Amino acid sequence: MDKKTCGLLLTGVTLFSLAGCGGSGEQSSAAKDDLKGEVVLYTSQPEKDAQKLIEAFNKEHPDVKVSVFRSGTEEVISKVMAEQSAGDIKADVLLVADNVTFESLKNKDMLEAYESPELSGIPSQFIDKDHMYTGTKVITTGIMVNTDKAKEQPAAFADLTKTAMKDEVSMPSPLYSGAAAYNLSLLTRTNGLGWDWYNALKANGVKVDKGNGSVQKAVVSGEKAYGIVADFMANRSRKDGAPVTFIYPSEGSPAVTEPIGLIKNAKHKKAAQAFIDFVLSRKGQELAASIGYTPIKEGVAAPEGLKSITDIHVLSGDVTTLFTNREADKKQFSSIFS
Template sequence: MSKYTRRTVTSWIAGGTIAAAAMCAFVPSVSAQENWDEVVAAAKKEGKVVFYNNLQPNGIEPLLQKFREEYPEIQTEMIRLGSNPLIERFATEFNANRHLADVLITFPDERIYEGVKAGWAAQWSPPEAKNFAPELIEDNTLFTLQQAREALIWNKNLVPAGEEPKEWTDLFDPKWKGKVGMNPPWRSISIQQIVAYWEDKLNLGDTAQKLKDNDVRFFEGSGGIIQAVIRGDVQLAELTDLPLNPLLEDGAPVGFVYPESGTTLSSNKAFVAAKAPHPNAAKVFVNWLMTAKGQEYLQQYAGLSATRNDAPPLTQLPATKDLKNAVDGETVLNPERQAKMVDHWRTTFGVK
């Protein structure tokens, strides 16, 4: 699926020519200015990497442990937040000239792209970049490592066979009143994208009011959502599928469906901070995440479909290419729509 959106095409034209931009995708894997062995040696001397992320909470430490096993000289420190507060935090720190993060991974919105223009991200070429499709690497600053999809899930012990939800409209069905859960849109960009898809592409109307009328319950993050379903706090929910695969592997009583009316796809992207306090360790860490082993561990512990050319499929979930009408979420949400949506949902639910 191409992710060359209006934004990226416009930025290419503004920078010169599309042909020039296309050439950027074929930068050698290690630049002439940088010897990778020297980068690794410098990273070991720095001895630390600070990692801002929105990965599955219980998978972050096992992932970092695998990195430390390969690079025991580099210790790890991490901050995990939802995509929206994570971007806000990085922006606030950058604007205050407080450069604390080395690496950031999140689902981006327009603020990330504007931030890259403003100097948030280092431009460099990881040795492992050759193993990724060119469209997954943007101007050698943003690297798409994984992809998430929006799904409906339910508790198989509470929802009778034959009554499982099949479409997004089930979230608004009065028979599920008080039994529906979701992540609030003001917390997550991926949720904002699926709401825009519901309202603008599927013409489902004011979904905030419909869900309020159906006594929707909000939980923090995908991990909170799926645990609420497993506990029986709610019976069905909208979910960004990042925690789903590992829990299905563990035998969790959870059913799932990607509605045939379509769903949105979110790309988890990484960048090395341009003013990282540990710039070499940051590069080593991001490059490790792009290796075959790093991608395997990301998929195993973070639960999302990895993007490396030779990455194996998830064990329990279909590949993105096998989903009907999987739409790049960035194409359905612009800054104006985003701000209007968040304000409307906060107002509808009385959240300041």
């Protein structure tokens, strides 16, 4: 981190800002050389990934200061809601786990429509019809296996309830992770899994960790043999030399797209729109791939070790159903795992 980068750790979450040291434009903002000011980003991205994104953006827009608040999706949204109640939302842009989260904010009239000129190549199912948010990448959840510790390799989510895997499975909490909350509502409505599967996991000694990062560490260290985790985390660990592999479950893969959206009445709208444009641009998508994510834009290759979106059997559900049942599903999860 160079001298223009400032880091501040606050009670388990991270707040930092990067100023440019150095394209894509958007329909209403100034050209990149003229764009100045600030943009405030709230995100659930890992800190290092957010930092790389901001540094790349600042190469295009060196006079825009990006301030960041990051935590798990559920905590990010709690902060936004608290700020709304106080009448002062500080965020300009949200970049968090899943479309169900954005549907909730859209329903509360907290987002502003913005049709980026960088939508070409992004499948229409990942673009909100009202242009309140757009997916930025494809992140599937599957099974991470420590090949040194595992007694057998699972092929399906259902396999994690086998006796051979008792006390050897870790999973993220939907009370912290937005992706895990999405998965909870989706998998409990998936034939062959449902609430029976979660109850069976509980009976088989599953460990509920805070977020995907904690699950990743548990499997890499050998504390656990199996983890229900995001694909890019398992793939990074494999590339770093850990004895792990990633399984795309035979039932299909839950997938979140980490959408990006503009907060209604954002204080720094032009810079916020330029930031959204960059994330959705080819340069932004190539950056996502270089960091380790499957890009959402057609024609940008997935990282080695991960499947492209066209090769993945994606589990899907009705967004309205997932949105309206999320809080009740989390409450039921808590009753099982408390």
